[in-house]
Amino acid sequence: MSSIIRQTLAMLRANLFSxxxxxAISLSMALSIALVVCVLAGFLSMAKGFEKTLTGTGSPSVAVIxxxxxxxxxxxDIPAGAVRVLExxxxDIGVIRNAAGNLVSSRELVVPVEVRSNEGAGERTLALRGMEPSGPSLRDGxxxxxxxLFAPGAREIVVGARLAQEFPGFGVGDTFRLGAVDWRVAGHFSARxxxxxxxxxxxxxxxxxxxxxxxQVQSFRLRLVEPFALKTLQNAxxxxxxxxxxxxxxxxxxxGQSSRTADLxxxxxxxxxxxxAIGATAGALNTMMSSVSDRTIEIATVRALGFNRLPTFAATWAEATLLGAFGAVIGTAxxxxxxxxxxxxxxxANNARMTFELAVSGDVMLxxxxxxxxxxxxxxxxxAFAATRLPLTAALRARGQ
Amino acid sequence: MTDSTKDEAYIALKNVRKSYKIGIEPIPIFSGLDLTIPRSDFVAVMGPSGSGKSTLLNMLAGIDLPDAGELRIGGNRLDRMGETARSAWRAHNMGIVFQFYNLLPMLNAAENVELPLLLKPLSARERRVRVGKVLDLVGLSGREKQYPAMMSGGQQQRIGIARAIVADPELLLCDEPTGDLDRKSADEILDMLRFLNRELGKTVVMVTHDPQAALYARRTLHLDKGSFVEENRAA
Structure with missing residues (x-):
């Protein structure tokens, strides 16, 4: 081990032991850094969770017109005539057909509906999606x-699992008013x-x-033969x-929806x-300045004994870095x-409420x-630089520790 | 003040000038100071506050530099060395004993003593052996693991001396080494310095206010207003 490294380790040890x-001030530095990390991780985990939810939603084998x-x-808005032309x-338009030769598809319409939550938070807007009976089978997972599932033509609803947990009255068999009419809850579904x-x-x-x-039809979903068949459909x-x-x-x-909101x-x-972070950096600077000031005699003493400037710099910098790392670990944890x-x-999307889970993933923590x-x-x-400029005469003038 | 021939001079200051600026006014400390100290001498420097004792010691330690003149120790021109070279020179040629010991409180006795050895290419085992030897020499064998706060002032100063001599330097600079000790502890420390000078041949320069401490030196130089005004030799 080189002399410089030995000197640095000895000084770092003295710094850390002191x-x-x-x-108090060292902890406040670490905690302020932890707070910054928490705030950033909070936002990033929100973006990540939102992205994760939406990117896990769609299938490349389903086309939406x-x-x-x-x-x-x-x-x-898709005119009925356009749907009929396609049908x-x-x-070959790249779409799977059933045994009868018809397209595996679902015409759909989304209506925002106001629903009272059980959290006392007033009404929330949810998405009520009207779809053909084949609609659920077009959703992977x-x-x-x-x-x-709902019966064709009946005023029945199936409710997403997250909504069923959050809102009262969505129990299977319950009747729920959406808009001006009552709907019977036929079932719940989960979708990973x-x-x-x-x-x-x-x-x-x-x-x-x-x-x-x-x-009215807002979207027309079709099951593609394979993901690359989208081009064939577009040509059609x-x-x-x-x-x-x-x-x-x-x-x-x-x-597309996820990247817009996640970017926001x-x-x-x-x-x-x-x-x-700028505030925390100022705090870290203040803490380390007081650390150097506190160790003036020790730094000047070892310098008077023959220690170089570089280990003085490195040890002080390493102390700050370690405190920063400690704060980062607390913050991420x-x-x-x-x-x-x-x-x-x-x-x-559709101006309706979308529930998702925050995800503190590896890249968010990193x-x-x-x-x-x-x-x-x-x-x-x-x-650390200031520590190297301390006057060595301080060591000879110093009162004991 | 030259009592030795140039060949014998281990420390030689020639026409050294030094002043400090307080505001815009330079306050002269030395205006042409000459001093020679032969190898293996034990010199006590006395004088009133402000006479330049600390400045002299700082210059001998390479911590401070003269504004003009020559500062030569062991054939090396300290006044011509850069900061890094002077650090290296201190590490290999000099030990300092401080008035208030200046031990690092978070290191134990052995670790404090070991500090100068970290500057040398020695293995951990070699360092441990040398630390053990000097602690034995200063009478603190078996106290390796004790921290400074658990020791008396006299014991702390012994650790300070052990740290100063562990790298086997030729020159020992002592800044009021007994200034913070009772008489008995002070005498023990001074006995030790005399031993290091007489038995191990160390050159010792000691700044002190204490006339009794000065009696342990081979000669005493009195500094006043930046010049040596008197010299006493031990009987």
Whole structure:
């Protein structure tokens, strides 16, 4: 081991062993860093959880056709004639057909409905999706967890598992008022935590008649032969005249929604975390300056004995970095305990509430931890330099410890 | 003040000038100081506060530099060395004994003594052996694991001396080494310094206010207003 490393380790050891003398201020530095890490991890885990929920929702083997010049279901309108033209195409349009030769598809309509929650938080807007009986089978990973699916034409609903837990009156067999009419809860479904679980499903015609939307179709879902068959479908759509239609994969539809909202969350979270980080860096600088001041005699003594400037710098910097790392570990551990799996909700697609779980993933912890470490490194650099400039005469003038 | 020939001079200050600025006004400390100390001498430097004792000691330690003149120790021109070279020179040629011991409170006795050895290419075992030897020499064998706070002032100063000599330097600089001790402890420390000088041949320069401490030196130099005004030799 080189002399410089031995000197650095000896000084670092002396620094760390003297920490109890500066316990309060050192802890406050670590905790302020932990707080910054927590705030950033909170935002990032929210973005990550939102992304995870939405990216786990769509399937690349399902195409969604939208009309009206939009790439979202809300605002989309597909004329009935366009659907009929598609259904009448006998050539290969990239879509799976059933035994009768018909397209495996579902016309759908989403209606926002106000529902009172059991948290006393007033009314929330939920998405009531009207679909054809084939609609549930077009969703990958969906499973009935209780009861049965809605009967064609009946005023029955099946409720996503998350909504069933959160809202009163969604028990199987209960009657629930949505809009101006009562609906019977036929069953609950789960969908591996995806955004589908934040929806209520019902028969398309029942929804149309209850909300006076006769003939309206917002989206037309089709099961593709394979994901690459989307191009074939898009070519077929180009032949449908009269209205501009777009076909995108269900996976892309939800990924697009997720990236917009997740980017917004990050855009909000990073500046707040960085502003707090600047404050924490100032705190770290102050703490380390007081650490250097506290150890003036010790630093000057070892320098008078012949220790170099470099170990003085390195040991002080390493102390700051270790305190930063300690704060980062506390912050990531606390955010993991506090946020991971925490249920949150936001207004998602179709202006309806979407519930998701915060996810403190490995990259969230790494990003938060690195920010905490950076605070220690940046905040410790100047005091470490100051430690090398201490006048050595301080050692000879010093009163004993 | 030259009582030795140049060949014998281990420490030689020639026409050394030093001043400190207080505000814009330079306050002169030395205006042409000359001093030679032969190898293996034991010199006590006395004088009133402000006479320049500490400045002289700082310069001999390479902590401070003269504004002009020559500062030569063991053939090395300290006044021409950079900061890093002076650090290295201190590590290999000099030990300092401080008035208030300056032990690192979070390190035990052995670790405090070991500090100068970290600057040398020695294995952990070699360092341990040398620390054991000097602790034995200062009469603190068996106290390796004790922390400074658990020791008396006299014991702490012995640790300070052990730290100063563990790397076997030729020069020992002592800044009021007994200034914080009772008479009995002070005499023990001074006996030890005399032993190091007479038996091990260390060159000792000791700044002190205590005339009784000065009696242990081979000669005493009196510094006043930046010049040596008197010299007493031990009987």
């Amino acid at each position: 920490l109890p003398r500066r316990l 939208l009309g009206g010049g939009t790439n979202q279901e809300s605002g989309s 009448a195409m006998k050539s 969906v499973r009935l967890s209780a009861g049965r 935590g995806s955004a589908f679980e934040s929806e209520i499903w019902a028969d398309l015609d029942a929804v149309r008649s209850a909300f006076d939307r006769q003939g 759509l180009a032949k449908v005249t009269g209205t501009p239609l777009v076909a995108i994969s269900e996976a892309d539809l939800y990924a 969350i990050r855009l909000l979270g990073w500046p707040i975390a960085l502003l707090m 606390a955010s993991c305990l506090a946020f991971n799996g925490w249920q949150a909700s936001t207004v998602g 990003t938060g931890g690195l920010l905490g470490l950076a605070i220690g490194i940046v905040g410790g650099a100047l005091p």
